[in-house]
Amino acid sequence: MAAVTEAPPLAPQPAEKPPRKRGRLVPYWLLLPGILWLIVFFALPMIYQASTSVQTGSLEQGFKVTWHFQTYWDALADYWPQFLRSVLYAGAATILCLVLGYPLAYLIAFRAGRWRNLIMILVIAPFFTSFLIRTLAWKTILADGGPVVGALNSLHVLDVTNWLGFTSGDRVLATPLAVVCGLTYNFLPFMILPLYTSLERIDGRLHEAAGDLYAAPFTTFRKVTFPLSMPGVVSGTLLTFIPASGDYVNADLLGSTDTRMVGNVIQTQFLRILDYPTAAALSFILMAAILIMVTLYIRKSGTEDLV
Amino acid sequence: MAFVRWLKRHLVVIAGLLTLGYLLLPNVIVTVFSFNKPKGRFNYEWQQFSTDAWRDPCGVADMCGSLSISLQIAVWATIGATVLGTMIAFALVRYRFRARGAVNSLIFLPMAMPEVVMAASLLTLFLNMGAQLGFWTILIAHIMFCLSFVVTAVKARVMSMDPRLEQAAQDLYAGPAQTFLRVTLPIAAPGIAAGALLAFALSFDDFIITNFNAGSTVTFPMFVWGSAQRGTPVQINVIGTAMFLVAVLFVLAGMVIGNRRNKQKA
Numbered sequence: 001m002a003a004v005t006e007a008p009p010l011a012p013q014p015a016e017k018p019p020r021k022r023g024r025l026v027p028y029w030l031l032l033p034g035i036l037w038l039i040v041f042f043a044l045p046m047i048y049q050a051s052t053s054v055q056t057g058s059l060e061q062g063f064k065v066t067w068h069f070q071t072y073w074d075a076l077a078d079y080w081p082q083f084l085r086s087v088l089y090a091g092a093a094t095i096l097c098l099v100l101g102y103p104l105a106y107l108i109a110f111r112a113g114r115w116r117n118l119i120m121i122l123v124i125a126p127f128f129t130s131f132l133i134r135t136l137a138w139k140t141i142l143a144d145g146g147p148v149v150g151a152l153n154s155l156h157v158l159d160v161t162n163w164l165g166f167t168s169g170d171r172v173l174a175t176p177l178a179v180v181c182g183l184t185y186n187f188l189p190f191m192i193l194p195l196y197t198s199l200e201r202i203d204g205r206l207h208e209a210a211g212d213l214y215a216a217p218f219t220t221f222r223k224v225t226f227p228l229s230m231p232g233v234v235s236g237t238l239l240t241f242i243p244a245s246g247d248y249v250n251a252d253l254l255g256s257t258d259t260r261m262v263g264n265v266i267q268t269q270f271l272r273i274l275d276y277p278t279a280a281a282l283s284f285i286l287m288a289a290i291l292i293m294v295t296l297y298i299r300k301s302g303t304e305d306l307v
Numbered sequence: 308m309a310f311v312r313w314l315k316r317h318l319v320v321i322a323g324l325l326t327l328g329y330l331l332l333p334n335v336i337v338t339v340f341s342f343n344k345p346k347g348r349f350n351y352e353w354q355q356f357s358t359d360a361w362r363d364p365c366g367v368a369d370m371c372g373s374l375s376i377s378l379q380i381a382v383w384a385t386i387g388a389t390v391l392g393t394m395i396a397f398a399l400v401r402y403r404f405r406a407r408g409a410v411n412s413l414i415f416l417p418m419a420m421p422e423v424v425m426a427a428s429l430l431t432l433f434l435n436m437g438a439q440l441g442f443w444t445i446l447i448a449h450i451m452f453c454l455s456f457v458v459t460a461v462k463a464r465v466m467s468m469d470p471r472l473e474q475a476a477q478d479l480y481a482g483p484a485q486t487f488l489r490v491t492l493p494i495a496a497p498g499i500a501a502g503a504l505l506a507f508a509l510s511f512d513d514f515i516i517t518n519f520n521a522g523s524t525v526t527f528p529m530f531v532w533g534s535a536q537r538g539t540p541v542q543i544n545v546i547g548t549a550m551f552l553v554a555v556l557f558v559l560a561g562m563v564i565g566n567r568r569n570k571q572k573a
Contacts, residue, residue, distance in 0.1 A: 242421055249514065
């Protein structure tokens with residue numbers, strides 16, 4: 001095997017063999033089943049959802065398409081606080097993930113040495129315990145009167161967060177802080193992994209060069225390391241923000257009725273109230289908002305080839 | 308002063324380790340509380356040490372049944388998504404064809420879509436078709452959202468493959484099938500394995516899409532969700548801890564084998 005890989009590059013073929021008739025269809029046969037699956041169970045549902053959102057009717061008499069676009073305005077008028085909350089909580093969680101995740105990704109990429117693989121495993125391993133069980137563990141960690149809340153209280157952190165409206169009274173559970181904390185925890189690995197991938201590709205000699213040119217460590221980071229890790233920052237923020245904005249598990253398990261996000265509304269409308277048009281309209285608005293934000297963000301940060 | 312200098316030099320390491328602690332703390336809690344003997348229905352407060360739950364992991368009604376449903380779905384979803392995804396990945400890397408851009412976005416979009424949107428729209432499709440919600444609708448949904456991740460994992464590996472290896476095989480009179488089975492597939496195997504592992508983990512742990520499309524079928528994550536309302540048995544912590552340990556052991560074993568192989572090669 002080694003002999004083959006080290007062989008000198010083959011001379012360029014004089015002429016391409018004319019593709020056989022059968023061979024030309026090969027890519028289409030390879031693509032067909034998977035793409036068909038995605039068309040039927042991903043793209044087509046989007047169309048069904050769009051059509052459901054402009055229907056009116058009731059569960060008993062059935063729904064009919066009446067091009068009732070009013071549903072969208074009603075949905076926005078009724079649920080704008082939940083939309084706003086989704087954006088704010090997901091945004092806060094994304095920033096926290098970046099701030100918390102960057103040092104760890106940096107540590108794995110440059111400072112871990114022979115511990116690198118072990119730390120990597122420890123970052124990924126929690127994935128194998130159901131995320132719902134791990135989210136429930138935060139109920140224990142943030143329990144009223146527990147050590148964490150006690151410490152925050154005695155350090156007067158809770159006074160500050162109370163003043164900001166992130167918590168209320170002596171509680172952390174059932175407040176926005178708990179929800180953001182849970183979101184940050186759940187999506188942190190999605191930030192760390194792309195950050196690590198782009199940091200690991202950086203040539204270590206660039207750091208030395210910056211040092212040789214009398215850049216202080218922090219200047220090296222600001223002018224060399226961070227700009228070079230931008231692809232990781234962009235894909236990390238997207239991989240964190242998108243799922244966080246549609247999440248309803250953290251808001252449900254760790255929050256209260258005052259922390260409901262748009263995902264909670266879609267879930268209740270669809271599965272409990274059975275108001276399909278409103279639910280479909282909300283879901284459609286969420287999808288459109290995400291797609292617009294993602295497109296703008298990718299344009300602005302100039303990393304077009306993420307896939 | 309020396310301490311300040313030490314702190315400055317190791318600031319990144321300290322911050323990184325703190326983050327690692329934040330990531331692992333819930334797993335520690337899950338493990339510790341699997342030895343708890345709670346007083347009420349909920350297992351959120353420490354009472355006293357006990358190994359009852361470990362000695363009787365299936366002692367809760369319906370839990371192990373939901374676990375077995377989740378495992379079955381995860382296995383079939385992994386097989387389905389890995390086969391379909393690998394085929395797409397090969398087509399994307401190795402062939403020229405029309406509508407490549409459309410195919411690429413169709414693969415990217417499911418990863419860039421909040422789960423709740425996919426879940427809700429898929430449910431409208433199933434409702435419109437009058438499909439019976441249950442095992443099969445969950446499986447269809449899981450294959451759908453795992454597919455893109457498999458494509459990405461396999462594509463990365465196939466792209467870094469040296470095409471000359473396959474040419475060499477053909478020069479040595481290997482037929483197309485033989486080349487594929489004995490050269491291409493073994494080299495692509497780590498990518499396919501990574502994709503399959505990812506698909507299994509995603510499917511096994513999925514809650515949001517499953518919750519919308521499951522009907523009355525209860526998977527393990529749905530059981531946990533329900534228990535958060537009704538009362539959390541200690542046994543879910545036992546399952547959580549066991550899964551964590553098995554995963555870590557698997558990965559460690561894989562690393563040891565990988566290291567040994569590398570040493571043999573060297």
